[in-house]
Amino acid sequence: MATGRTHRPATRSRGIPEATVARLPLYLRALTALSERSVPTVSSEELAAAAGVNSAKLRKDFSYLGSYGTRGVGYDVEYLVYQISRELGLTQDWPVVIVGIGNLGAALANYGGFASRGFRVAALIDADPAMAGQPVAGMPVQHTDDLESIISDNGVSIGVISTPAGAAQQVCDRLVAAGVTSILNFAPTVLSVPDGVDVRKVDLSIELQILAFHEQRKAGEDVAEAAAVVPSAARAVAEAAADSSASVDGDGSGDSRKGPDGDVPAVMPA
Amino acid sequence: MATGRTHRPATRSRGIPEATVARLPLYLRALTALSERSVPTVSSEELAAAAGVNSAKLRKDFSYLGSYGTRGVGYDVEYLVYQISRELGLTQDWPVVIVGIGNLGAALANYGGFASRGFRVAALIDADPAMAGQPVAGMPVQHTDDLESIISDNGVSIGVISTPAGAAQQVCDRLVAAGVTSILNFAPTVLSVPDGVDVRKVDLSIELQILAFHEQRKAGEDVAEAAAVVPSAARAVAEAAADSSASVDGDGSGDSRKGPDGDVPAVMPA
DNA sequence: ATGTCTTTGTGAACGCGTGCACAAAGATGG
DNA sequence: CCATCTTTGTGCACGCGTTCACAAAGACAT
Numbered sequence: 001m002a003t004g005r006t007h008r009p010a011t012r013s014r015g016i017p018e019a020t021v022a023r024l025p026l027y028l029r030a031l032t033a034l035s036e037r038s039v040p041t042v043s044s045e046e047l048a049a050a051a052g053v054n055s056a057k058l059r060k061d062f063s064y065l066g067s068y069g070t071r072g073v074g075y076d077v078e079y080l081v082y083q084i085s086r087e088l089g090l091t092q093d094w095p096v097v098i099v100g101i102g103n104l105g106a107a108l109a110n111y112g113g114f115a116s117r118g119f120r121v122a123a124l125i126d127a128d129p130a131m132a133g134q135p136v137a138g139m140p141v142q143h144t145d146d147l148e149s150i151i152s153d154n155g156v157s158i159g160v161i162s163t164p165a166g167a168a169q170q171v172c173d174r175l176v177a178a179g180v181t182s183i184l185n186f187a188p189t190v191l192s193v194p195d196g197v198d199v200r201k202v203d204l205s206i207e208l209q210i211l212a213f214h215e216q217r218k219a220g221e222d223v224a225e226a227a228a229v230v231p232s233a234a235r236a237v238a239e240a241a242a243d244s245s246a247s248v249d250g251d252g253s254g255d256s257r258k259g260p261d262g263d264v265p266a267v268m269p270a
Numbered sequence: 271m272a273t274g275r276t277h278r279p280a281t282r283s284r285g286i287p288e289a290t291v292a293r294l295p296l297y298l299r300a301l302t303a304l305s306e307r308s309v310p311t312v313s314s315e316e317l318a319a320a321a322g323v324n325s326a327k328l329r330k331d332f333s334y335l336g337s338y339g340t341r342g343v344g345y346d347v348e349y350l351v352y353q354i355s356r357e358l359g360l361t362q363d364w365p366v367v368i369v370g371i372g373n374l375g376a377a378l379a380n381y382g383g384f385a386s387r388g389f390r391v392a393a394l395i396d397a398d399p400a401m402a403g404q405p406v407a408g409m410p411v412q413h414t415d416d417l418e419s420i421i422s423d424n425g426v427s428i429g430v431i432s433t434p435a436g437a438a439q440q441v442c443d444r445l446v447a448a449g450v451t452s453i454l455n456f457a458p459t460v461l462s463v464p465d466g467v468d469v470r471k472v473d474l475s476i477e478l479q480i481l482a483f484h485e486q487r488k489a490g491e492d493v494a495e496a497a498a499v500v501p502s503a504a505r506a507v508a509e510a511a512a513d514s515s516a517s518v519d520g521d522g523s524g525d526s527r528k529g530p531d532g533d534v535p536a537v538m539p540a
Numbered sequence: 541a542t543g544t545c546t547t548t549g550t551g552a553a554c555g556c557g558t559g560c561a562c563a564a565a566g567a568t569g570g
Numbered sequence: 571c572c573a574t575c576t577t578t579g580t581g582c583a584c585g586c587g588t589t590c591a592c593a594a595a596g597a598c599a600t
Contacts, residue, residue: 017556019556021480021483025475025479026476029458043576045577051460056559056560059578059579059580060557062578063579071578072568074576075578088480089483089486090479090482094482102377103376103381107377114474117475158481181488182484183481190321206295206296208389208428209358211454212364212388213291213294215451215468217359287587288587289587289588313546314548314549326591330549330588330589333548337548341549342546342547342598343546343547345548
């Protein structure tokens with residue numbers, strides 16, 4: 001899972017709880033699989049199992065959309081697929097731009113899941129002039145200079161940022177100024193956006209750290225905190241390389257980079 | 271955001287709420303940035319702003335770790351970096367294996383964020399015999415046949431799955447059987463694991479769908495208002511065909527995992 | 541020392557999300 | 571038409587997470 005939303009305090013969009021919205025895609029996926037197998041109806045119990053959730057929760061989620069089930073029988077698969085698709089806005093076309101075509105950006109461009117349900121990669125944008133015109137996923141990469149015109153010409157309202165952290169906010173600002181109102185951010189940075197703009201964040205590093213926490217807990221439950229603590233080590237590393245302004249690798253996304261996301265160097269614990 | 275945890279009902283691990291644990295990496299990143307700029311202390315207000323959270327929330331989060339601040343002054347940056355690192359288990363080495371070296375897997379292997387904070391890519395594993403031995407991110411890809419020995423030889427407890435959906439559960443089972451107890455899953459499938467194994471899911475498609483929901487809602491509400499900033503938004507409201515557009519992308523390859531692009535398809539396993 | 545000022549740490553209230561448990565609704569069979 | 575069985579839809583209670591608001595604690599100046 002991506003690591004959570006950013007904005008949107010407690011907005012229950014049209015009565016549908018945020019937690020429910022986050023599960024609708026899950027249900028949709030399970031339903032689509034059933035649809036392909038020509039299963040006509042499904043019970044809340046079966047569908048819940050397929051989606052990996054509680055059946056009561058699933059029924060309550062569906063109750064927010066309306067009463068689409070038949071008691072004693074279950075839910076009509078096709079009908080539910082359509083209703084959820086419509087509710088999520090997947091019955092319309094969503095042009096998407098990906099900014100930052102490094103390793104991750106290229107992987108996203110090739111990702112089949114994007115092209116499926118209503119999402120269409122309208123353009124790939126990178127700041128590296130050497131990449132301009134080069135085909136990635138059968139589509140020529142365009143230069144950042146044309147970002148604004150690309151957005152407006154294609155009516156893009158959803159942008160994906162897979163640049164290094166240093167460039168993310170700048171790219172974000174330009175996207176928003178050009179009319180983008182939803183952003184999926186892969187760069188390890190907190191983006192600040194004006195009201196009315198949604199930001200969702202996917203942070204690979206954070207996911208791993210959360211796993212590490214639980215892993216440590218599992219391993220350390222029986223054993224008594226066996227950790228060689230050397231706080232001075234971390235302190236020493238931190239002192240090094242403390243230059244003035246943040247290392248602005250301006251465009252990034254070039255060959256010279258090592259990763260798609262220039263992560264903030266961390267303390268390297270021994 | 272990666273889309274959330276899977277297991278672990280309401281386990282307040284050692285008194286630290288799950289929501290707090292999920293924010294600790296965020297604080298750590300902000301603190302590390304401050305540390306590099308040699309900032310000695312920081313107030314909860316400043317740090318909260320840098321991490322993009324509420325200051326009261328941040329203080330409460332830190333209160334679960336202990337009283338590490340000084341009233342009237344703030345928090346010692348270096349000390350806090352160390353405390354959070356230790357709490358998250360980043361003071362020790364975490365060997366990680368990545369299974370499924372397609373576009374996404376390769377991007378993950380190159381991802382700098384993995385190598386930073388204590389995580390070390392111990393091995394890259396793929397089922398394609400043609401990939402065996404080929405270098406990715408300066409490391410030879412190994413074949414799935416050796417999965418078990420790789421896990422045990424390196425003492426791996428964290429596995430990353432970036433295979434197609436059809437292969438994910440099978441890979442997951444083997445990882446768990448070999449001793450892995452934490453899994454970061456990029457495949458669009460619900461993984462079932464025994465108790466004691468943590469699974470976190472990152473689902474790009476779901477994130478986009480959630481954004482689309484809010485985007486549609488914004489577009490529907492703004493009809494009345496005159497948000498003249500985005501003229502292109504209204505144009506996008508072209509009703510798409512309401513037929514069985516839910517039919518997914520081709521590629522019903524099913525069993526044969528890695529496709530031409532070897533990336534994660536949006537299809538569910540049967 | 542004493543007062544003032546800043547900032548932490550936390551008690552308490554509130555709201556959201558979850559899960560239980562059950563009544564209502566409809567299918568099914570005789 | 572009635573009885574029975576299955577499954578939905580939801581009222582309710584509970585727990586987690588968030589936020590407010592403030593007292594306690596320490597720094598700092600006089």
